[in-house]
Every structure is written in C-alpha cells, then in structure tokens.
Amino acid sequence: MGDKSITPPNEMSFLDHLEELRWHLIRSTLAIVIVGVAAFMFRGFIFDTVIFGPKKMDFPTYRLFCDIATFLGFDSAFCAEKLPFTIQSRLMSGQFSAHIWTSIWAGFIIGFPYVLYEMWKFISPGLYEKERKNSRGFILIASLLFFMGVLFGYYVVAPLSINFLGTYQVSAEVTNEFDLASYISTVRASVIACGILFELPIIIFFLTKVGLVTPEIMKKYRKIALVIVLILSAVITPPDVASQIIVAIPVLILYQVSIYISKRVLKSEAKKARKAKKAKAKKDVKPR
Structure with a gap:
C-alpha cells in the first residue's frame, strides 16, 4: 500500500x-x-x-x-x-x-x-x-x-x-x-x-520552499538590506538617530529570523531528500 x-x-x-x-x-x-x-x-x-x-x-x-x-x-x-x-x-x-x-x-x-x-x-x-x-x-x-x-x-x-x-x-x-x-x-x-x-518570516518560508531564496542570498545582501531599512526608517520617522533605530531594530531582527527560517527549511528539505533516496535505494535492491 x-x-x-x-x-x-x-x-x-x-x-x-x-x-x-x-x-x-x-x-x-x-x-x-x-x-x-x-x-x-x-x-x-x-x-x-x-x-x-x-x-x-x-x-x-x-x-x-x-x-x-x-x-x-x-x-x-x-x-x-x-x-x-x-x-x-x-x-x-x-x-x-x-x-x-x-x-x-x-x-x-x-x-x-x-x-x-x-x-x-x-x-x-x-x-x-x-x-x-x-x-x-x-x-x-x-x-x-x-x-x-x-x-x-x-x-x-x-x-x-x-x-x-x-x-x-x-x-x-x-x-x-x-x-x-x-x-x-x-x-x-x-x-x-x-x-x-x-509577515517577512512567512514570506521567506514560502520563497525558500519554492527555491527562490536561500540563506546565502540573504546573507550576501544583508548590508544592502540594512541600508534600505535605515533609509526607510529615516523617511517615516523624525530626523533623529534614536527614532530611526527604534524603527530599524525590529525589521533587522525579522530579517535575521528569516535567515534562520530559511536555513531550517533547507535542512528539512535536504533531510527529506536523503530519506527519499534511501527508500528508493532499498526498493531497487532485489533479494537474491
């Protein structure tokens, strides 16, 4: 069955x-x-x-x-x-x-x-x-x-x-x-x-599942993401460093959490692939 x-x-x-x-x-x-x-x-x-x-x-x-x-x-x-x-x-x-x-x-x-x-x-x-x-x-x-x-x-x-x-x-x-x-x-x-x-962690989870995003890509562009976050923080907050940091910190934390989630998804997918490969190998082995 x-x-x-x-x-x-x-x-x-x-x-x-x-x-x-x-x-x-x-x-x-x-x-x-x-x-x-x-x-x-x-x-x-x-x-x-x-x-x-x-x-x-x-x-x-x-x-x-x-x-x-x-x-x-x-x-x-x-x-x-x-x-x-x-x-x-x-x-x-x-x-x-x-x-x-x-x-x-x-x-x-x-x-x-x-x-x-x-x-x-x-x-x-x-x-x-x-x-x-x-x-x-x-x-x-x-x-x-x-x-x-x-x-x-x-x-x-x-x-x-x-x-x-x-x-x-x-x-x-x-x-x-x-x-x-x-x-x-x-x-x-x-x-x-x-x-x-x-919702960034959820979005990264699904993008990683379909293979569009990897932890390496997110790490590679982390500095660019940091600059973008700081620019957005400067636009929507008063022009003082304290306010910009208050807005930027949660977004950067979410970005780091998303990298961790992406890693977990890839590890899970790799584990499934290994199990499927072992199951296929056992199935292909014919008894003497």
Whole structure:
C-alpha cells in the first residue's frame, strides 16, 4: 500500500480552480464587509480614540518618550501640551467617505485571520498530506505577526511620523491645517505597511520552499538590506538617530529570523531528500 503522505492531491481543471478562488474571495470580502459594518457603528471609538489618538499628547508613546527625556535631563517636543496643527475636511462628502473607508480598512485588519483562513483553504488542497501537517499553525503565526506589526505601526511609526510632520514648518508664516483624508492616510499607511512587513518570516518560508531564496542570498545582501531599512526608517520617522533605530531594530531582527527560517527549511528539505533516496535505494535492491 502506498504512503498517503506522498499521494498527490486531486487534480482540478483551470476553470474549477477559478470557481473555487472566486468563492474564497467572496467569503473573504463578506467577512471584511460584516466587520466593517460593525466598525461603522462604533464611530466615536474608531475616530476619537483610535484614529485621533496619536494626535493627542497624552498618547502612551509620547508620554514614554517624554518620561525618558525628562529622566535624562533633555527638553523634548514629546512633552508639549498639544501638537500645533488642525485637521479639516474641505469636501462635502469628506467626513462620510472617511467614515466608510476607515470602517472597511478596520474590517480588513480585524478580519485578517479569516482572510488568511480562506487563502489557506484554497492553497491547502494542492499540498501533500505531510506538507499540510508541517504547515499547521500557519494561520495563527501569520496572524500574530500581522497584529504585532499593526501595533508597532500604530504605537511607534504613526505617532513619530505625525509628531514630526505635524510640527514641521518651513516658516512661521505657514500654519499646518491638514486634510482629514491626508491624516487618516498617514495612520493607515503606517499600520498596514508594518503589518505586512512583519509577515517577512512567512514570506521567506514560502520563497525558500519554492527555491527562490536561500540563506546565502540573504546573507550576501544583508548590508544592502540594512541600508534600505535605515533609509526607510529615516523617511517615516523624525530626523533623529534614536527614532530611526527604534524603527530599524525590529525589521533587522525579522530579517535575521528569516535567515534562520530559511536555513531550517533547507535542512528539512535536504533531510527529506536523503530519506527519499534511501527508500528508493532499498526498493531497487532485489533479494537474491
């Protein structure tokens, strides 16, 4: 009897795959919409507490940096009473559109584990049984990494960016009056980008599985990756070394973890290849 763990998955036609993918996308979209509708109902919490949280100087990040600066005896912009800018909406439908789209993005963030689940249900039938067993915990790990990135973006990247851009002036003659959509875009970009960035170990795992990435390649281009990370940190944070390091450190840690994961994947693949070779050799040996 053949080993079920190496039995190929059932084949489907191209149109069957498209139909299956369509239903997974439909269910994922419905989940995002349903969660988005729930978020729409909590307008006060979503906007006053979450979205506009980094605009207030009592935000936890500002208090932490202020306490550190005070302890070290330095003056800090994080200890100011309020940020010197206002937010306005200059379109008739500006606030309503912002409400709709913010709710949809909230639905995507909160419903991310279910979206992953639907993606996994579409991909897993194409895997062998042993590969499916080895991939257990994928949804949990990927979701945890995503939410860690979201929290990092919200509590670190977003407030640092808002504090810097909100206090930056080319002249005292110019006042900062930001459009609502621009402010929300800054918060959303920080949160979503960090959430996706924290998926780097998962992405490297699959790229290594298909042979597109190796630990040697990642080590070879580590210096280039370091430069890119520092440049990105300089773009999204205030122009001081401390803020750039705070943003760069988690990304560099993720990069190093990804190298380790790539090594483990290659070792596992090599071990499987040796076992398969030994099994084939035993099978080819005929008894006298």
